[in-house]
Amino acid sequence: MARILVAMSGGVDSSVVAGLLAEQGHEVIGATLQLYDHGAAIQKKGACCAGQDIHDARSVADRLGIPHYVLDREQVFRREVIGDFADTYARGETPVPCIRCNQTVKFRDLVALARDLGCEALATGHYARRLEGPDGPELHRAADPARDQSYFLAATTREQLAFARFPLGGMPDKAAVRAEAARLGLPVAAKADSQDICFVPEGRYDGLVARLRPDAAAPGEVVHQDGRVLGGHAGIVRYTVGQGRGLGAASWDGGRKLYVAAVEPGTRRVVVAPREALATREAEAGEVNWLIAPPTAPLRCTVKLRAREAPRAARIAWDAGAGLLRISLEEPGIVAPGQACVMYDGDRVLGGGFLRARGSVDRGRAAA
Structure with a gap:
């Protein structure tokens, strides 16, 4: 048995993860990120990591008899996720805030906390699978394609992936997860899923960006x-x-x-x-995170250029000197700068980066 930190958002998925691991006999510690002002966030319907969610996570922890910590990451979230979201729109690009959140306040900060607490792993409620391959841990799509979140985990580093666990990745569907929540007697078993971008739950992100970057409005x-x-x-x-x-x-x-x-x-x-x-066969991506050894020769794979689209066949080439991924699509597609390009070999995630306007200068943060 292991000591495992569980990222508890207050929703059904992460609560079931905590419950299943505790039932298996692991020493489970729950941690919830506070990403908003606690008082104001209680009224923020549809947001995650807000006041009611913190209360729900604590209630689940009490039900399971596990310790529970709340981490104030409001300033970091405002700077690295909300600020990046506004900056990306101001550049004329389309952001993917869930990837930035996973990349920063979730995996970076929670892995650090887990290590500080002497934990052997960090478990989350993401729908993805971590499988042991011949060269180490691999990131794969979830068993349920409708719930798969591997696209949003493409910026997870190999070191973070080695430490991560995704217990829901093999679940057949969300109904099975809710059934487990009910069986475990969790108070959030019937809680609705969060909708929209968590920090703009009404879906009106343009007003937020206008306040932070007036030129964009x-x-x-x-x-x-x-x-x-x-x-x-x-x-x-x-x-x-x-x-x-x-x-x-x-x-x-x-x-x-x-x-x-x-x-x-x-x-x-x-x-x-x-x-x-609008359709093009050529694209470029920067800030590339590889979950395999970066290829030294062109490679055929499939790529997703948006979260909700099906993977499409492509030929990729890694320009290590420029820090850019060159993408040649077999069939023309629409490329929206700022969105993520995630590469797959079958169900396995090879890596991912952020689409750039052709000929633009990359902005750093790249990982090889």
């Missing part, structure tokens, strides 16, 4: 790819590559539906074009 022009001005907009924060809604009078051109082809923060222009003009 400044008005500008909507321009056709051929240079014609088709209308105006109320801030680049409201647009992402591939978007077809919210363009007003610029939604159509001669009976052809238009979509966002590019967002230019320097000129505050939103460039639109017919959908077929």
Whole structure:
């Protein structure tokens, strides 16, 4: 049996993880991250790591008879997740805050706490599988494709993966997890899943970004790819590559539906074009985290360019000198800078990085 730190968000998934590990006889310690002001967060419906969730996590810990710690990470979360979210939109890109959160306040900080407490592992409620391979731990998709969260774990380092455990990765579906919660007598068995981005639970992220980065909410022009001005907009924060809604009078051109082809923060222009003009076979990604030895020759695999899309066949090449991943898609796709490109070999995650506008300079944080 082992001493294991469980990241308890107050939801059903992480609560079941704590319950199952305690039932198996492990010495379980619960830890909850406080990411918001405790008093204000109690009223934040739909958010995770908020006041009610901390209360729920503590109730589960009491039910299981395990110690429970609350870590104040509000300032770190504001700087490294919310600040990065706003900065990414201000650059005309589309962020993936769940990856940043896993990369920083969750795995980095919780692994450090687990080691300080003498734990042998950190367990989370993520739907992914950690399997032992011939060269060490591997990250694989969850058994339930509808709940798979491997895309959001692609920035997890090999060292963190070696320390991590994902007990729900083999569960057939969420109904089975809720059944386990009920069997264990957990008070959150019927609790609803959190929705939307946790720090903007009503889904209105543009207001948040406007407060933090006012330039991103400044008005500008909507321009056709051929240079014609088709209308105006109320801030680049409201647009992402591939978007077809919210363009007003610029939604159509001669009976052809238009979509966002590019967002230019320097000129505050939103460039639109017919959908077929957005498709490309070539892409680049920076801040690449490898879960295998970085390949020295081009490699065929599948890639996901957005969390909700199916993997697509690609040929990748790692430019170690530039710190960039060169991606050649077999079938054209829409590439939104700021989103993650996650590479797979079957169900195994090979690594991942963040998509860049072609020819841009990478901004660091890269890991090899």
